[in-house]
Amino acid sequence: MPLPLGFLDSNYYLDVDPFPASGFSGFQQQTQLISDSMNGSSLAAASSPACVAAYPGQTWKCSYGQYRMPFIKTSYLMVAAQYDGWQLSHDVHDYQGIEADPVYTEDELDYVNSFGAATQALVQTLPSAVETGSALVFSPACYSHHVSETPNFWNASTSDGTSQAGAMATLLSLPEAAQYWVDDCVGYACGSGC
Template sequence: MKKTICLILIVQSIMSFHLKYISDPKALCLDGSPSSFYKAEGYGTGAKKYILHFQGGSRIGGQTYEQLVKSAYTRSKTDLGSSKNLNQQMLYSGWFGRTKNGNEHYYNWNMIYLNYCDGTQHQGYKSDPIEYEGQKLYFRGDQIVKSWLSELYDDLSKAEIVIVSGCSAGGIAAYFWVDYIRSKLPASVVVYGIPDSGIFIDMAAIDGTNNPRQSLDLLIDLVNSEVSHPNSECVSNNQQQKWKCYYAQYLLEYIKTPLFIVQSLYDYYSLSQMFKVDCANNYNLTQCTQDQLDFSQILYSKTYDVIMKRKQSFQETGGFAPSCIEHCFLLTSRYDSADWQVPGESGNTLSNTINKWLNSNQKYDDNIYLDSVEWPENHKCSNSELSNYSNQFQIIIIILISSIIS
């Protein structure tokens, strides 16, 4: 029995992600601790294949400068603002699963998970820290990403394929950085972007307020005066409206790297947190008023149109977008679950559709899967009983994150 336990521990250690600190002394988390990432080494057929994943977790926020800095201070006391209490090893599921049974196509790839500790969506830079409540706060997202890539460059420059990914705030970071990463690697390296839940529609909440936009304007003033947004073409073409480059719906026009877009058409975080549709808190809309249902349908239509506009402009674009109230897919059981198909009962899971897209050289006309069936007729979705049970932990995490930025 003891030998069995030891063997399991050894296997888990080999398969797990190991914590690595970024050596650049300027690449600091909010609290001044060193930034970091987790890495699982690729082997066999995956030895020269890489997935770079940006961790998500909302961003610092507030309607005044004081609130913004206070939000950063609060966040600096957590793992989303500090590396002081991170585990030395981690295990992830879904697309980052390390067993062939659970992740047939990518289990042996190099998988690299950039920990999110800058609070500003993995971008921006302020050379001088801000002091609040006797603590120095560092805003170094741009430096963290560039230093991370620099440390990985020797390996990435010899790669066969590099996929840039991320969820939520990490999803928008993938949109931010994918062309920059493409530009830094040799032409022989194939680069793709697969952002997850990174489309946050620019529109007012159901009560008419637009707190995210107001907060974003303050954030840009705070951390983007010394460095520019990673997508220089977007910035160049929006000199008077640079905030547009922080929304995927506008940024997509300028991204040249092939993308496979993973996105809920009724994004949970957008509905419940950004747009104040409180009835969506239980991952369905059964308790909503007609006004709330109508608003949710507007979000569905706008998100659908954003993805289709990208597809029309860049035919190689693929995507998986169910009509579900959900947020984040790739590193969860939803990645390959038969309970998530577009359309329902088609067999088109997220795992299947990504693999088909990556192996089609983006020449298929049917490589984008947008659910044309609106809620509540969307079967095979987050409204299933199984999926609701599995989402309870994520609900708690999102509530905690929301309390940090409120």
């Protein structure tokens, strides 16, 4: 029987407060409300008792990328753009969708760059809480979100030239160790493969 594999495209939401002037309540609050209204604590307890134990009284975190990913046991490829277009569009400008070409003030750009640096640092800690099959992390320093159904699945890459398609091929070869394709440049959308 083949091993289960996970492809997690743009699931890595960060627990950061929205930019103060945005007016957006935050994905944390939305996730908590949904979890509470759908009895998410029971779902989280069934799917990841270790995560629930790590966050007593805050089981919504077990449905939130930053907190859930350390507890994934299935071999996976996770895609996390360091400048995630969905989260930044909401967190900075309260834009309901993905801004095509956002323009940031200096203060907003400081926020965006802090977000990118946090993503870059946190994805390199995976996997951390449990033993997993293979954890593959693809994190270009790009402004993007969920591009696996677009030509950028093949065309966009990390600065070392690896595309999502290439990372997926690695996952399908069933590697035995964690692998990372994480851009290490500094600054908004600084990746050379964007």
